[in-house]
Amino acid sequence: MRILSCKIYQYQLPLTQPLVIHNQKINERQGILIQLISDGPREGWGEISPLPPLNQEHLDEVAFQAKQLRPYLEKQTLPDGLERFNGKFQNWLGEMKL
Numbered sequence: 288m289r290i291l292s293c294k295i296y297q298y299q300l301p302l303t304q305p306l307v308i309h310n311q312k313i314n315e316r317q318g319i320l321i322q323l324i325s326d327g328p329r330e331g332w333g334e335i336s337p338l339p340p341l342n343q344e345h346l347d348e349v350a351f352q353a354k355q356l357r358p359y360l361e362k363q364t365l366p367d368g369l370e371r372f373n374g375k376f377q378n379w380l381g382e383m384k385l
Contacts (some may be wrong), residue, residue, distance in 0.1 A: 288325040288365045293357045297350060308340040318347050319353055325365060350378040 299317045306313040316337025325331075325368045335353065 288327045288329065290323050290360050290363050290365065291326050292322075292324045293360045295350070295353050295357060296322070296323075297346075308338065310339045313339070319346070321353060322361065330343055336385040 296319070297319055299315055301315050302313065318334055321333045322337070323331045323333075335349045337349060338347060339345070346374060
């Protein structure tokens with residue numbers, strides 16, 4: 288299977304109750320959804336949603352990185368057995384020559 292397209296969506300959702308982490312109140316969740324569509328025809332979804340008090344990454348940084356990665360993902364061949372990676376997508380990414 289080959290990846291035909293990689294779409295990136297940014298979201299911002301209000302929380303029904305504030306979340307307090309390390310004395311910091313969070314009223315909304317922000318993140319990125321990534322949709323990969325293959326010629327299978329199959330599609331897969333992933334999420335990146337850094338939590339400011341717990342993660343060093345900021346949403347702007349991960350959005351930039353995802354947009355930089357998109358052209359490398361499109362037209363790539365997916366390895367057989369990808370569904371058995373069990374969250375180890377980065378193993379496959381690490382094998383790519385970016």
